[in-house]
Amino acid sequence: MSQGRFAAGFLVPGGLWLVLLFAIPLGIVLAISFGTTDDLGNTIYGWYPENYEQVFDPVFLPVLARSVGFALATVVLCLLIGYPVAYYIAIFGGRWKHVLVAMVVLPFFVNYLVRTYAWIAMLGDEGVVNGVIGGDIKFINTPWAVIGGLVYGYLVFMILPVYAALDRMDPALIEAGKDLYGGPWETFRNVTWPHTVQGVLAGTVLVFLPAVGDFVAAQLLGGPDSYMVGNLIQQQFFAAENWPFGAALTTVMMAFLFVWMVLYLRSAAREVAAE
Amino acid sequence: MKPPKDFDRPRFLRVYTALFFVFLFAPIALVVLFSFNSTKSLQNFDGFSLRWYEQFFGSESLRESLAASIQIALVTMVVATVIGTLLAYGLVRSRTRWSGGLNVLMLVPLVTPEIVAGVSALLVFTQVGLQLSLTTIILGHITFSISYVTVVVRARLAALGEDVEEAAMDLGATRLETFRLITLPALWPAILAAGLLVFALSFDDFVLSFFTTGESPQPLPVRIWSAIRFGVTPTINAIGTFMLAVSVLTIGLAIALPRLLGRRESGLRVLLGREAA
Numbered sequence: 001m002s003q004g005r006f007a008a009g010f011l012v013p014g015g016l017w018l019v020l021l022f023a024i025p026l027g028i029v030l031a032i033s034f035g036t037t038d039d040l041g042n043t044i045y046g047w048y049p050e051n052y053e054q055v056f057d058p059v060f061l062p063v064l065a066r067s068v069g070f071a072l073a074t075v076v077l078c079l080l081i082g083y084p085v086a087y088y089i090a091i092f093g094g095r096w097k098h099v100l101v102a103m104v105v106l107p108f109f110v111n112y113l114v115r116t117y118a119w120i121a122m123l124g125d126e127g128v129v130n131g132v133i134g135g136d137i138k139f140i141n142t143p144w145a146v147i148g149g150l151v152y153g154y155l156v157f158m159i160l161p162v163y164a165a166l167d168r169m170d171p172a173l174i175e176a177g178k179d180l181y182g183g184p185w186e187t188f189r190n191v192t193w194p195h196t197v198q199g200v201l202a203g204t205v206l207v208f209l210p211a212v213g214d215f216v217a218a219q220l221l222g223g224p225d226s227y228m229v230g231n232l233i234q235q236q237f238f239a240a241e242n243w244p245f246g247a248a249l250t251t252v253m254m255a256f257l258f259v260w261m262v263l264y265l266r267s268a269a270r271e272v273a274a275e
Numbered sequence: 276m277k278p279p280k281d282f283d284r285p286r287f288l289r290v291y292t293a294l295f296f297v298f299l300f301a302p303i304a305l306v307v308l309f310s311f312n313s314t315k316s317l318q319n320f321d322g323f324s325l326r327w328y329e330q331f332f333g334s335e336s337l338r339e340s341l342a343a344s345i346q347i348a349l350v351t352m353v354v355a356t357v358i359g360t361l362l363a364y365g366l367v368r369s370r371t372r373w374s375g376g377l378n379v380l381m382l383v384p385l386v387t388p389e390i391v392a393g394v395s396a397l398l399v400f401t402q403v404g405l406q407l408s409l410t411t412i413i414l415g416h417i418t419f420s421i422s423y424v425t426v427v428v429r430a431r432l433a434a435l436g437e438d439v440e441e442a443a444m445d446l447g448a449t450r451l452e453t454f455r456l457i458t459l460p461a462l463w464p465a466i467l468a469a470g471l472l473v474f475a476l477s478f479d480d481f482v483l484s485f486f487t488t489g490e491s492p493q494p495l496p497v498r499i500w501s502a503i504r505f506g507v508t509p510t511i512n513a514i515g516t517f518m519l520a521v522s523v524l525t526i527g528l529a530i531a532l533p534r535l536l537g538r539r540e541s542g543l544r545v546l547l548g549r550e551a552a
Contacts, residue, residue: 005369006368006369006450007364007365007367007368007369008365008369008371008373009365010361010362010364010365010368010369011361011362011365011366011369011371011373011374011377012365013358013361013362014358014359014361014362014365014377014381014421014425015362015373015377015380017358017417017418017421018377018380018381018384018418018421019380021396021399021414021415021417021418022380022383022384022395022418023380024399025395025396025398025399026391026395028395028398028399028402029391029394029395029398032398081295084288084291084292084295085291085292085295087288088288088289088291088292089292092288092289100292102530103296103299104299105526106523106526107299107300107303109475109479109519109522109523109526110303110306110515110518110519110522111479111481111496111499111515111518111519111522112479112481113481113496113499113500113503114306114499114511114514114515114518114519115302115303116503117306117499117503117507117511117515118302118303118305118306118515119302120503120507121302121305121306121309121317121507121512122301122302122305124317124507126317126318127317127318128305128317128318131318131319132318152302155299205386206386209386209387209388210388210389212388213388213389213390213391214388214390215390215482216481216482216500219504220503220504230388230390233390233394234390237394237397237486243398246394247394247398250390250391250394250395253388253391254387254391257388260386261383261386261387264386265379265382265383265386268382269378269382
């Protein structure tokens, strides 16, 4: 028995588990998305492409567009907010580097619901900020509150890959850029940025994917006007009891995200291979 | 002429980063602080009290939810760590024609939005007629935790190289002995860190639990969700602070344990998959 065949046996439990509880369930979602319900709301398999027509119905289309728009805004804000922080930690963190990275990661181990709830406590109509300034500014229940919640929720997924890319870069390159009379902007554009594009792309995908599917932020910080596709899906399973339509929405979302996922996985695989 | 040196004197960046951390921690600090408030107010701190913790731990149904959350996280941790470690070993050390496809299948859950995971888990469990319960939550959690373990352990395994294992086998050890006596001990820090990471993720998980939970007991995050929708109550601050403490403790352990066990590498590097070979 070769080393390879010995090790191949180790693939069996994980492989079986992922096929049975991940791959096949995705297939079931696809199958049910073409199904319908009987009068009691039970799911019946069949061929009912109407579910997909319904997804692209003018009533629901704005929700899909909003999800993508919110998620893109989230990505941009995460990049703008996160890049300078990652830059500072990687280049100037010195011996505090690891502590600072841990501090960035720490809040993301506070339950996501509790973190979102914390913003309601901060910015709600009777929240701390309105209490301190004695005003009554409406922060919550706006689209911006939803985007803010998403940014706060997924920021770490941008900072970590950008930080990793900057950390791998030799800081002497920045020095070299300046020695060659590059200004700060030129040095950044021609030296630093190209070294971090991979990290930024990874961060973009890692923020975009969960943000598109999020329903917590829109439900708690927004309201029906800012509902995203996640809220729509959630409603089909817990309120409307229209599972086939929920499955169709899920399938469309997954299909839309698939391209991003493949791109990310390919670049991640290349990175592993490079190391 | 000296080039402008703004980027060498990162005063702006330092201030920016400091403000960033204020933004990052202010809401959390607020939750922790007001979990000890003696009144219901979320605007004024009216003195220290533990009444919200008494309400949390005094409620039998919340205690059951806490126990449920711990049980889910523990079982998920053990099962996912074992399966994920085996999978990592198989992926790195074997070359079958399945490896490539399996590698992709292992990575996809990491980038799948949780709601998709939730929907597909809910559908498969109801289709095979499984009653939604703690068991279904655990099955869902394990599925998504295997990949985390595999990625963390695989990084360590790849850094390890095959030389030592080959040396052991040259000296007459069987493959199983080599795995047990050489590979596994070298992997311990990564396995431990991955397991604790999975515990923390499972303990905190809301979306997947929400889709796969039965009526009762429901895990804590699902209870928080129901509570928040009824409005803001300080008991949520107490639950949130308690869960924060559990997570920080778990992650702290993941970082510190490898050192305490006499290893040079820190758990943080292991978790980030970036330790030196």
